[in-house]
Amino acid sequence: MKLTTAEALIRWLLAQRSETLAGDEVPLFPGVFAIFGHGNVLGIGTALSRFRDELPVWRGHTEQGMALAATGFAKAADRRQVGVVTSSIGPGALNMVTAAGVAHANRLPLLLLPGDTFVNRAPDPVLQQVEHFGDATATVNDAFRAVSRYFDRVTRPEQLVATLPQVARVLTDPADAGPVTLALPQDVQAETFDFPDSLFETVVHRVPRPRPDARELADAAAVLRSAERPLLVLGGGVRYSGAGARALTFAERHGIPLVETTAGRTLVPHDHPLYGGPLGITGSTSANALAGAADVVFAIGTRLQDFTTASWTVFDESVKLVTLNAARFDAVKHGALAVVGDADASLAELDLGDWRVDAAWSARAASERARWDAHITSLRSASGEPTYAQVVGVVNDLSAPGDYVMTASGGLPGELIGGWRGGGEVAMDVEYGFSCMGYELAGAWGAAMALPDRVVTTLLGDGSYLMLNSELFSAAFAGHPFVAVVCDNDGYAVIARLQEGQGGTPFNNQYADCRTVHGEPPRVDFAAHAEALGCLVFRAGSVVHLRSAYQKAREAAAAERRPAVVVIRTRPDAWTDAGAWWEVGVPTSLSGHPDLVAGKSRQLRHTRR
Numbered sequence: 001m002k003l004t005t006a007e008a009l010i011r012w013l014l015a016q017r018s019e020t021l022a023g024d025e026v027p028l029f030p031g032v033f034a035i036f037g038h039g040n041v042l043g044i045g046t047a048l049s050r051f052r053d054e055l056p057v058w059r060g061h062t063e064q065g066m067a068l069a070a071t072g073f074a075k076a077a078d079r080r081q082v083g084v085v086t087s088s089i090g091p092g093a094l095n096m097v098t099a100a101g102v103a104h105a106n107r108l109p110l111l112l113l114p115g116d117t118f119v120n121r122a123p124d125p126v127l128q129q130v131e132h133f134g135d136a137t138a139t140v141n142d143a144f145r146a147v148s149r150y151f152d153r154v155t156r157p158e159q160l161v162a163t164l165p166q167v168a169r170v171l172t173d174p175a176d177a178g179p180v181t182l183a184l185p186q187d188v189q190a191e192t193f194d195f196p197d198s199l200f201e202t203v204v205h206r207v208p209r210p211r212p213d214a215r216e217l218a219d220a221a222a223v224l225r226s227a228e229r230p231l232l233v234l235g236g237g238v239r240y241s242g243a244g245a246r247a248l249t250f251a252e253r254h255g256i257p258l259v260e261t262t263a264g265r266t267l268v269p270h271d272h273p274l275y276g277g278p279l280g281i282t283g284s285t286s287a288n289a290l291a292g293a294a295d296v297v298f299a300i301g302t303r304l305q306d307f308t309t310a311s312w313t314v315f316d317e318s319v320k321l322v323t324l325n326a327a328r329f330d331a332v333k334h335g336a337l338a339v340v341g342d343a344d345a346s347l348a349e350l351d352l353g354d355w356r357v358d359a360a361w362s363a364r365a366a367s368e369r370a371r372w373d374a375h376i377t378s379l380r381s382a383s384g385e386p387t388y389a390q391v392v393g394v395v396n397d398l399s400a401p402g403d404y405v406m407t408a409s410g411g412l413p414g415e416l417i418g419g420w421r422g423g424g425e426v427a428m429d430v431e432y433g434f435s436c437m438g439y440e441l442a443g444a445w446g447a448a449m450a451l452p453d454r455v456v457t458t459l460l461g462d463g464s465y466l467m468l469n470s471e472l473f474s475a476a477f478a479g480h481p482f483v484a485v486v487c488d489n490d491g492y493a494v495i496a497r498l499q500e501g502q503g504g505t506p507f508n509n510q511y512a513d514c515r516t517v518h519g520e521p522p523r524v525d526f527a528a529h530a531e532a533l534g535c536l537v538f539r540a541g542s543v544v545h546l547r548s549a550y551q552k553a554r555e556a557a558a559a560e561r562r563p564a565v566v567v568i569r570t571r572p573d574a575w576t577d578a579g580a581w582w583e584v585g586v587p588t589s590l591s592g593h594p595d596l597v598a599g600k601s602r603q604l605r606h607t608r609r
Contacts, residue, residue, distance in 0.1 A: 001194070001195060001197060001200075002192050002193070002194050002195075003192060003193070003195055004043065004046075004047065004157075004189065004190055004191065004192050005043070005154065005157040005160060005184070005188050005189050005190070005191055005192075005193065006043040006044045006046065006047035006184070006189040006190070007046075007047040007050065008157070008160055008193070008195045008199065008200075009044075009047070009113075009160060009164075009182075009184075010044075010047045010048060010050075010051050010055060011051070011199075011200045012160070012164050012199060012200060013028075013029040013032075013055065013084065014027075014029075014051065014054055014055055014200075015199075015200045015201060015202050015203060016028035016029055016168060016202075016203055016205065017202060017203065017204040017205065018080050018081055018172070018204070018205050018206075019080070019204060019205070019206045019207070020077075020078070020080045021078055021080065021242040025204060026080070026081060027081065028081060028082055028168075028171070028172070028205055029055070029081070029082055029083075029084050029111070030056070030081055031055065031056040031057070031058055031083065031084070031449070032048060032055060032056070032057045032058070032083075032084040032085070032086060033057075033058050033059075033060050033066035033067070033069060033070055033083060033084070033085045033086075034048065034057050034058070034059060034060065034066075034085070034086045034087075035059070035060050035061070035062075035063055035066065035086075035087055035088070035092060036086075036088065037087070037088025037089075037092050037115070038088055038089065038115070038126075038127060038128075038186070039087075039088040039089035039090070039092070039093075039114075039115025039116065039117075039128075039186045040086050040087060040088050040089075040092075040113070040114075040115040040184070040186070040189070041088070042186070042189070042190065043115075043184065043186055043188075043189025043190050044086050044113060044115070044184065044189060045086075048086075058449075058474070058478055059474065059477070059478075060085075060470075060471065060474050061470035061471060061473055061474050062095060062468065062470045062471070063085070063087045063092050063093070063095035063096045064095045064096060064098050064099050064438070064442075064468065065438070065441075065442040065445075065468055065470050065471040065474070066085055066442070066471065066474065067085045067095075067096040067098075067099030067100070067110065067112065068098075068099045068102060068436065068438065068439050068442035068443050068446070068468075068471075069083065069442045069443060069445040069446035069449075069471055069474070070082075070083025070084065070085050070099070070110055070111075070446055071083070071099055071102050071103045071106075071108050071110050071439075071443060071446065072406070072429065072431075072439065072442065072443025072444065072445070072446030072447045072450075073446030073447065073449055073450045074103070074108045074109050074110060074446075074450075075106070075108055075429050075431075075443070075446075075447070076404060076427075076429065076446065076447040076450035076451050076456075077450045078239065078240055078242075079108065079109055079174075079177055079207070079240050080207070081450065082109045082110065082111055082171050083110060083111070083446060084111045084113065085099075085110070085111070085112050085113065086112075086113040086114070086115075087112075087113075087114050087115060088114075088115045088128070089114065089115040089116055089117060089126075089128050089129070089139075089140070089141075089186070090127075090128025090129065090130070090140060091128060092114070092115070092128075093114035093115065093116075093140055093141055093144075093183075094140050094143060096112055096114065096144075097143050097144060097147060098436065099112075099436075100112060100144055100147040100148060100179045100181065101147045101434050101436075102431060102433070102434040102436045102439060103147075103178060103179040104147045104148070104149065104178050104179055104434075105433035105434040106236075106263070106431065106433035106434065107177050107178055107236070107327075107433075108177065108178065108179075109170075109171040109172070109177050109178065109179070109180075110178070110179040110180070111167065111171065111179075111180050111182070112144065112148075112179060112180065112181045112182070113182055113184055114141050114144070114181065114183055114184070115184055115185075115186055115189075116139055116141050116153065116183040116184055116185040116186065117129045117139050117185060117186070118185060118186060118187045119155045119185045119187055119188055120187055121136075139153075139183070141153065141181070141183040144179075144181040144183070145181075147179060148178070148179050148180060148181040149170045149176055149177070149178030149179060149180060150166055150167065150170040150178075150180045150181070151180075151181045151183070152166075152167075152181075152182055152183070153182075153183040153185070154182060154183070154184055154185070154188055155185060155188060156188065156191075157188065157191050157192065157193035157195075158193050158195075160195070160199070161195070161196065161199060163182070164199070167180050167182065168203070168205060172205040172207055173207075173208070174207055174208065174210075174237070174240065174241070174326040174327075174342065175326045175327035175328070175329075176327070177240075207240075208342070209241070209341075209342035209344065209345040210326065210340070210341050210342055210345070211341055211342070211345055211346070211349065212324075212339045212340060212341030212345075212346045212349065213339075213340065213341075216337075216338065216339045216340065217339055217346065217349060217350055219337055220298075220322045220324070220337055220339050220350065221350060221351060221352055223296060223320055223322055223337055224254075224296060224298060224322065224352055224355075225352055225353075225355045226296070227295055227296035227320075227357070228295055228357075228358065228361070229293055229294050229295045229296070229357075229361050230254075230256050230257075230294060230295070230296040230297070230298060230357060231256070231257055231258070231259065231276075231290055231291060231294035231296070231297050231298070232247065232250075232251050232256045232257065232258035232259070232298050232300070233258070233259055233260075233261060233264075233279060233297060233298065233299040233300065233302060233304075233308075234247055234258060234259070234260050234261065234264040234267050234268065234300055234301065234302075235260075235261040235263055235264045235299065235300060235301040235302025235303070235308075236261065236262075236263025236264055236301055236302065237263075237300065237301020237302065237325060237326060237343050238264055238267055238300050238301040238343050239263065239264060239267060239301070240301070241301065241326075241342050241343035241344045241345075242344055243300075243301075243342075243343035243344035243347060244267040244268070244424075246343075246344050246347045246348060247267070247300060247343070247347060248267075248268060248272070250347050250350070251274050252274065253352075253356075254352055254355060254356050254357060255274070255356045255357040255358075255359065255361070255362035256274065256298070256357055256362070257274050257275075257276045257290055257361070257362060257364065257365035258274055258275060258276065258365075259275075259276045259277060259278065259279040259283075259287040259290060259291070260277075260278050260279065260287075261278070261279060261280070261302045261304075261305075261308045262278070262280070262282065262305075262307065262308065262413070262417055262430050262432045263301075263302070263430075263433070264301065264302065265278055265417055265420070265422075265428045265430060266420070266422040266424070266425075266426055266427055266428045267424070268424060269422065269423050269424035270420075270421040270422050270423065270424075271421075272424075273362075273363075273365065273366045274362060274365050274366075275365060275366075275369060276290045276364075276365040276368055276369055277368070277369050277372055277418075278417045278418060279291060279308055279314065280307050280308040280309060280310055280314060280578070280580060281306075281307045281310050281414070281578060281580040281581075281582050282307055282413050282414035282417045282418055282432070282578065283308075283417060283418055283578050283580070284369070284372045284418050284578050285368075285371070285372055285375070285578055285579050286365075286368035286369040286371060286372040287368075287578075288310065288314050288578055288579065288580055289368050290364065290365060290368060291314045291315050292314060292315065292316055293316070293364075294315065294316070294319060295316070295318070295319060295320065296319065296320045296321075296322065297315060297319055297320070297321050297322070298322045298323075298324070299321065299322070299323045299324070299336070300323075300324045300325075300343050300347075301324070301325060301326070301343050302323075302325070302330075303325075303330040303333065304323075304333060304334065305432075305433070306582070306583070307432060307582070310580035310581050310582065311581060311582055311583035312334075313580070313581045313583075314580060320337070321334060321335070321336040321337065322336060322337045322339070323336040323337070323338050323339065324339045324340075324341065324343060324346050324347075325338070325339075325340065326340070326341065326342055326343070327340075328340045373421075376389065376393075376418070376419050376421075376576070379393075379419070379574075379576060380393035380419075382574075384571070385569065385570070385571045386540075386542065386543050386546065386568055386569065386570050386571065387570060387571050387574040388411055388412060388415040388487060388570055388571075388574065388575070388576070389415055389419055389574070389576050390543045390546075391415075391459065391485060391487055391543075391546065391568065391570060392412075392415045392416055392419045392420060392459070393419065394543060394546050394547050394550055395457055395459065395485060395550060396419070396420055396421055397547075398547065398550055398551055398554070399426055399455070399457070400455065401423060401425040401426065402425055402426070402454050402455075403426050403427075403454060403455045403456075403457065404426070404427045404428075404429070404447055404451055404454050404455070404456045404457070405420070405426060405427075405428050405429075405456075405457050405458075405459070406428065406429035406430065406431070406440065406443060406444060406447060406456070406457070406458045406459070407430055407431075407440055407458060407459045407460060408430065408431035408432070408435060408436055408437065408438075408439040408440045408443065408460070408464065409431075409435045409436060409437045409439070409440070409460075409461075409463075409464055410437070410460070410461040410463060410464060410492070410493070410494045411461065411493055411494035411497070411575060412459045412460065412461060412487070413430050413432050413435070414494075414575065414576055414577075414578070415459075415575075415576050416428065416430055416459060417430055417432075418576045418578055419576050429443065429447065431443065437463060437464045437467040437468070438464055438467040438468025438469075439464075439468075440458045440459070440460035440464050440465075440484070441458065441460065441464075441465070441468065441469055441471055441472055441484060442468060442471040443458070444456055444458035444475075444482045444484065444563075445471045445472075445474060445475040445478075445480055445482070445563075447482070448475065448480040448481060448482040449480050452480075455482075455483065455554055455557075455558065456481075456482040456483070457482065457483045457484075457485065457554075458482060458483070458484050458485070459484075459485045459487070460484065460485070460486055460487070461486070461487050461488075461489060461492075461493065461494075462486065462487070462488040462489060462490070462491070462524065462526065463491065463492045463493075465486050465526060466524065469529070469530075469533065470533075472484070472530060472533040472534070472535055472563055472565070473533040473534050475562065475563050476533060476534030476535055476562040476563055477534060479561040479562065480561070480562075480563075481557035481558055481560070481561050481562055481563060481564070482557060482563050482564075483550070483553045483554055483557050483563070483564050483565075483566065484530075484535075484563060484564070484565045484566070485550065485566045485568070486526050486530075486565060486566065486567045486568070487568060487569075487570040488524075488526060488567060488568070488569050488570065489569070489570045489571065489572035490510055490511045490512065490572055491509050491510035491511045491512075491513075491514070491572070492509040492510070493509070493510065493572035493573070494575075495509050496509035496510050496513070496572070497573075497575065498584070502584070502586050502590055503586075503590035504590060510572060526565070526567045527539050527565065527567045530563075530565035530567075531565075534562060535562060535563045535564060535565045536553065536556045536557060536560060536562060536563070536564040536565070537564070537565050537566075537567070538550075538552055538553050538556075538564065538565070538566045538567070539566075539567050539568075540566060540567070540568040541568075541569070545568075546566070546568055549566050549568075550566055552564075553565075553566050
């Protein structure tokens with residue numbers, strides 16, 4: 001059929017279906033986020049208008065924000081559905097590069113359709129075109145190459161026939177999942193071609209479950225059976241495979257304590273006797289103590305990022321590492337004995353016979369976690385100005401099964417990961433792969449779209465709020481409710497902590513340490529600002545007031561179908577600390593600081609490993 005390139009692309013999007021973890025069939029691409037400008041308003045914009053009744057289009061207000069919303073949508077959909085984002089050329093396109101980085105670091109599918117300059121070059125240079133003196137083919141969209149799993153510039157309409165199957169492959173593959181960028185020159189978008197009807201036939205994408213190599217599995221089983229103190233580490237791959245129940249059964253059968261990474265958080269009920277807590281810098285002393293004593297670590301569905309491993313100081317240097325991952329790239333890291341395969345399918349085939357861990361090691365998980373729980377309880381019951389730990393405690397107490405909680409940057413990831421007590425049902429999205437400020441609000445918009453029948457709560461600091469808040473209005477306008485709890489602590493408090501904790505002087509992080517000509521600088525009224533963006537607002541002056549405000553916000557957001565923002569002042573210097581080491585670049589001028597001296601021995605140990 002004769003179609004423009006843009007029309008053919010949209011018809012193909014509509015033909016793609018997906019199977020969820022529950023086995024339901026849904027659209028692979030349920031909607032498009034769009035900001036139109038020159039470079040996409042006539043080509044892609046006209047095509048989207050033509051199919052508006054079949055493919056919903058949501059208007060964003062920053063290109064980065066709506067691309068982050070699409071990323072949050074994919075996470076909430078367990079990578080079974082993909083958000084599509086289109087922009088104009090130039091600054092509109094480049095604004096999405098950060099979001100592509102978020103999706104790339106977190107292994108999340110995202111389809112970006114930035115407009116591009118003219119292939120025919122007849123009107124060059126066009127508005128917003130960046131010219132390279134030594135490369136006439138380069139455009140700003142080449143910046144996406146570093147943060148895309150798959151990149152293509154479509155310079156002829158018929159190229160869609162070859163590239164679209166690759167697009168679908170990357171977006172639905174458990175090992176390769178990540179952002180795809182199709183740069184679309186504006187003249188090519190409008191060109192027509194006789195596309196084959198077969199391109200638009202319905203396809204149902206079922207995420208493959210590759211079985212492990214029998215030899216790799218046998219080797220892993222032998223190492224695990226040799227362990228006296230094994231530890232099971234559950235990552236995001238367990239979630240995306242739907243293998244949480246399988247992993248828990250495996251742990252119970254053999255008595256193996258288990259801990260979670262950031263991306264694997266809330267897979268295990270908090271009060272399970274084998275649960276040791278979250279692992280790493282933003283985790284818990286309980287999980288870290290188990291990790292330090294373990295002789296074999298079985299890591300499933302995780303790339304073992306530095307916050308999980310405390311820059312590779314959380315494990316004993318003699319530990320044996322076994323990994324199970326859908327991506328061989330991740331499985332072979334750190335000299336591990338690698339098993340490549342789907343988490344659920346591989347665990348089903350991993351046979352350890354009747355082997356069980358010594359009961360004393362199994363019981364250590366609960367005893368270590370009890371000490372951590374007592375610590376969290378003491379933090380939640382502290383008096384004085386509200387703390388992050390108390391804010392998390394209130395949200396935790398008032399959340400219902402099936403709720404969804406999220407954060408991304410600053411100090412709140414450590415509070416939410418380390419302090420949350422879940423029943424195995426409350427899902428969590430802590431974007432700590434890229435730790436992108438601003439994801440908290442934009443990603444919550446996407447999560448609310450993916451989970452229309454569940455309460456989505458996002459927690460963020462004042463710094464993240466000021467970084468990117470435009471999508472509050474997008475969500476309010478579109479009618480996608482969520483609750484945002486904004487903790488105002490006068491600046492970038494967690495970076496001030498890092499700066500001062502390594503011996504630096506307070507500088508340019510908290511407002512009190514920033515340059516200004518004012519004796520009394522202005523303050524942001526976050527509640528008034530959020531209200532101006534169409535949100536419901538609730539102020540809380542204490543932890544007691546927060547309980548009431550948060551409960552009202554939950555109810556009001558659902559009733560009025562728009563975001564509800566709760567604002568509370570919090571202490572900038574009170575933290576939940578798992579006592580782990582993080583390796584950062586510290587100037588030699590600060591080398592006499594006590595914390596740094598204590599860390600040198602850990603760094604030497606890491607180097608020997």
